[in-house]
Amino acid sequence: MSVTINDVANEAGVSKSTVSKVLNHWTTISPATVEKVHAAIEKLHYTPNSRAVNFAKGATSNIVYLTNLEKDTAYRNPHMFDIMCGVHHTLSENNYSLTLVNTSEEHYPGEKVSEVITSRSSDGLIIHGSAINKEIANLILDAGFPHIIIGHPSFESCLCWVDTNHALAGEYAAAHMIACGYTDVAFIGERKTDYISAQRQKGFMAGMLDRGFHIPAARIGNTDSSWQHTYSVTSDMLTQPVPPRAIVCENNTLALGVIQAVKDRQLSIPDDIAILTFDVYPYSSIIDPQLTIVDINVYDTGVQAGSMMIRKLQNPELLIQSYTTLPVIIQGESTRPLT
Amino acid sequence: MSVTINDVANEAGVSKSTVSKVLNHWTTISPATVEKVHAAIEKLHYTPNSRAVNFAKGATSNIVYLTNLEKDTAYRNPHMFDIMCGVHHTLSENNYSLTLVNTSEEHYPGEKVSEVITSRSSDGLIIHGSAINKEIANLILDAGFPHIIIGHPSFESCLCWVDTNHALAGEYAAAHMIACGYTDVAFIGERKTDYISAQRQKGFMAGMLDRGFHIPAARIGNTDSSWQHTYSVTSDMLTQPVPPRAIVCENNTLALGVIQAVKDRQLSIPDDIAILTFDVYPYSSIIDPQLTIVDINVYDTGVQAGSMMIRKLQNPELLIQSYTTLPVIIQGESTRPLT
């Protein structure tokens, strides 16, 4: 039917071993032969059958992206797909393909991972943080299967992972506020037990302190993440004898409550109260006023995870546990340099 | 190294042909033999090497999802990923895997499609409407490669596609308005040349007419999609001697302009003016008031596309050109039955 390596060998007048070596860029082939083989390939429009290549080489040039995929996941968690696009970009540059595997419909934990590992249908596994658990960790570790987890697993292990440094993003927030001239800045976060919120707060406070400004406890508000609670915590802060000059909100949802509390007090943003938040959310664009945001480039996180996977594949012994963060300030109308 | 079909054959005391037949559910094997083979498989924890299976069968059990993937695609076009999740769901139920291929970084149009087709790395191609063009169409058609396009291509062809019936969604909007008791309903859409807007308008008007209500031209507003224009078109409509009782907005972005125009006139939603729009957008949830929406279940569109692909694979001659739409009314606070 379709043209095979034998047809090319015949056309070029060489053996199929030689054609294979040309295809795989062996350096021992004479330039003249390489030339002949290429001419034959062109003439016959030959493309290697990847199924045969995979089988002979014992590898697939395919990586699995393991995550939870349900109706509406795309709306609720667009970040996960942005990460995926970054992963895809790097892998595709390195001639690897990316296959999706869904853990949300498993019959038992680890079902899909065992399938991937035992069926030898891919060379490595990139796992979104939301899909990792101990069962999966053990399967991977026992099999010695190449993997990268996106997001620090919540349990101790010698898994390979990449994660975002949220404290660093908090420092960026502090740096921006100081650069604008705001020195009395409050922080509205989630519960103290929320990992990301706590990290951002820590980084923010450290960043302020490094620049000579200590943030007192009265300037820190912890909420249960609800609109109502955020509104009331913010209102309390604004009615103190000396209200803060600026507020860092730990996320966009909190920002909605904070903005309303500020507006209801007839205060102007940013002239009376400046506001900064983290992460571009799907609805960031219609928040009024347009907020200044410390955004984490999660696409880049995906790109990094892809590179790590390529390195793992070349050097399976490699233990990777790394923080990779690219924070970006997106300047909105809710902060402005004091003149 | 790992356990092969030969090991299983030895363990079970049969030939590897027999093991293969059991694996492939041939009906000619005696129950006793099937039993023995299964026992051996269990004992050895055997899983077929999918690379070998693919090669021997001349198929991959893999489908490619072709689309544009860039940084921020996930935020700008979450619908595309929701469709993808639907496709993945169906394929995975049928033991097919889904591999992502990106057309946005091609060196020349059709590059990725040729690769997919000639490398025989997948059994079929599902193409998101945004990625289809004539080059790709010709490659697919010439190769006779199994494919489903999601979205009616803009050019004439005998490609297989599935698409959404937007006129039907328009009819749903009309039905909902009438059910609430609103009979004098305006429609605010995009330019007349916008396909989706025109279809929705057509369906809406037909739906109203079917129920005995003719919508006059003065109740139709076409905009250039900008906030400003939408605001002014709406304002004009509201200042007519008899303003409409309800407004159907062709999308959420238009709805933002419409809502502002209504509010600025001190009119109450839905008591003075009821509002309905189409599609759940990422920021639908924070629009105030929460809008009543005719949503298209695009996950279901993906599910349907997946089924179509499975049918195509079983019957390659099948020509599929079908509208598959599952509109859903999401009741918000912007419409309410008149009592």
Added chain:
DNA sequence: CTGAAAGCGCTTACAG
């Protein structure tokens, strides 16, 4: 109902 044998299209030691 079962098995021996050929074949799927490559890669890779190995010999020359």
Added chain:
DNA sequence: CTGAAAGCGCTTACAG
């Protein structure tokens, strides 16, 4: 620098 041969682990006519 090149080629003959074995091998990768299955499937599938075909014969019995």
